[in-house]
Amino acid sequence: MYRDNDITALRHEMLDLVQQRLSPVALRYGYSEAPLEANIKWRPQVLFLGNYSSGKSTLINELLGVPIQATGQAPTDDCFTVITYDEVPGPVRVTEERDGRFLLNDPEYPFENLKRHGQRFAAHFRLKKVNSPFLKQMALIDTPGMLDSVAERDRGYNYQEVIGDLAHIADLVLMLFDPHNPGTVREVYSSLRETLPAHTFEDRILFVLNRIDACASLNDLLRVYGTLCWNLSQMTGRKDIPPIRLTYSPRAAEEAGDGPVRRRPYLQYLENQREELRRAIQEAPRYRLDHLAAFIETHADRLALLLNALVEYRRRLRAFRLRSLVRALVCGVSVGALVVGLLTVFGVPLAGDPVLAGTVGGTAALLTAAAWGAGLHRLLFKRFQRKTLASLDQLVSLDSQTRRDTWQAVQPLAVDFIRRTGGRFSLGAARRDFECVRHVATEGAGEIRAALNELAEMRPEEPSFRPLPPEEGSVLPLRKASPENG
Numbered sequence: 001m002y003r004d005n006d007i008t009a010l011r012h013e014m015l016d017l018v019q020q021r022l023s024p025v026a027l028r029y030g031y032s033e034a035p036l037e038a039n040i041k042w043r044p045q046v047l048f049l050g051n052y053s054s055g056k057s058t059l060i061n062e063l064l065g066v067p068i069q070a071t072g073q074a075p076t077d078d079c080f081t082v083i084t085y086d087e088v089p090g091p092v093r094v095t096e097e098r099d100g101r102f103l104l105n106d107p108e109y110p111f112e113n114l115k116r117h118g119q120r121f122a123a124h125f126r127l128k129k130v131n132s133p134f135l136k137q138m139a140l141i142d143t144p145g146m147l148d149s150v151a152e153r154d155r156g157y158n159y160q161e162v163i164g165d166l167a168h169i170a171d172l173v174l175m176l177f178d179p180h181n182p183g184t185v186r187e188v189y190s191s192l193r194e195t196l197p198a199h200t201f202e203d204r205i206l207f208v209l210n211r212i213d214a215c216a217s218l219n220d221l222l223r224v225y226g227t228l229c230w231n232l233s234q235m236t237g238r239k240d241i242p243p244i245r246l247t248y249s250p251r252a253a254e255e256a257g258d259g260p261v262r263r264r265p266y267l268q269y270l271e272n273q274r275e276e277l278r279r280a281i282q283e284a285p286r287y288r289l290d291h292l293a294a295f296i297e298t299h300a301d302r303l304a305l306l307l308n309a310l311v312e313y314r315r316r317l318r319a320f321r322l323r324s325l326v327r328a329l330v331c332g333v334s335v336g337a338l339v340v341g342l343l344t345v346f347g348v349p350l351a352g353d354p355v356l357a358g359t360v361g362g363t364a365a366l367l368t369a370a371a372w373g374a375g376l377h378r379l380l381f382k383r384f385q386r387k388t389l390a391s392l393d394q395l396v397s398l399d400s401q402t403r404r405d406t407w408q409a410v411q412p413l414a415v416d417f418i419r420r421t422g423g424r425f426s427l428g429a430a431r432r433d434f435e436c437v438r439h440v441a442t443e444g445a446g447e448i449r450a451a452l453n454e455l456a457e458m459r460p461e462e463p464s465f466r467p468l469p470p471e472e473g474s475v476l477p478l479r480k481a482s483p484e485n486g
Helices: 002-028 056-064 100-105 112-122 159-169 186-199 218-236 250-255 265-282 284-345 354-390 401-421 427-457
Strands: 045-050 080-085 094-099 125-130 139-142 172-177 205-209 244-246 465-467 478-480
Touching: 002 284, 002 427, 045 056, 045 159, 056 139, 056 172, 056 250, 094 100, 100 112, 100 125, 112 125, 112 159, 159 186, 172 186, 172 265, 186 218, 205 218, 205 265, 218 244, 244 265, 284 354, 284 401, 284 427, 354 401
Parallel strands: 045 139, 045 172, 080 125, 172 205, 205 244
Antiparallel strands: 080 139, 094 125
């Protein structure tokens, strides 16, 4: 309980850090169109993917302890179902159901960006609230089974794009296979080869061979396992085979008439696999902390490099404008003196009238400076802008591959912001924002990792953190509890 409370407390503090320090800067400089915390503020999520007979819904029912989702050998559900916790007393059951329009428009849930998939997708999107203790710290997302057909018209929406958007915000993605289709469905290939690599990280994906009770013997299971390993190597393009969890549902096997587990004697040796998978799913809240830490580090580094480039650009622009002003003044004074000199040469008596000479010379100087500003300065500014944008890499130090990768992600944003504003933004404000973001990227990231290390070392019943007043310069006010406070 203590550990769960500390996980929740740390998650809220990290979200506050994003909301207060990073989101305002991201919105101000065009880094993001929506607050950065919009997609990470909700509870941890586990996404279930797989072909139509892989047992996604069966596994969810096994985790929750009751039949919440419909199951069957053929496709039984064509909806994306978000299953979350509802604190209602009584036996475990579905306490509330809402449609996709509610999910897409309620700001409590992080699915607003899914609106772009249209009304047909909304009709296949729904929410179920279940009072299962398993859901207290997470939400589960069931998906329609993958098929061999890849035509978008078959579903009415782009299935792969929806999968990508959900995988992007999920903390754990389970890709399920079954002995009858061990990685042979075409949409599974598209998901593993293209969609998931573009929207999530490899360490967030768990491969699961489900329904192993369908194998007649241990030799049969080994053949299926080998086939799946081969297919995964072809689909992922990796030389090393990722770990594959093995599981099944004793309850589903009994209901299907397969008899007790003793008819498959090899299953007793794989019970540890089922428990490991369950523990991995229950670790989703801790995964969320790691992902939040990586999220903060990534976006803080990117924002810092973006602002570094903008500050350097604004500094060079100020120097260019100062040089242009000096040139305009020098040119104006020179032209004014030349006009007075020429008028004197051609017999206009200005020498005896200093006021008239000053008026004529000053007018000529002002007209020259105005002409400079209206014409030549604009031409020179366009040239400066063009040269600066063409060599924008020179504004920042790219002395490591990490900084080069980060710069590759934010360079288009810097170009777009400079073109959109024409350089009309405050250098002082940009410097202050840069220092704020850089502090988060350095000091804040270190504090977060230290807090995560403390959390990893504690036992579930041991109190660890207490919200104490923050030290000067601290980003996260988290401290190890003293024995007397624990």
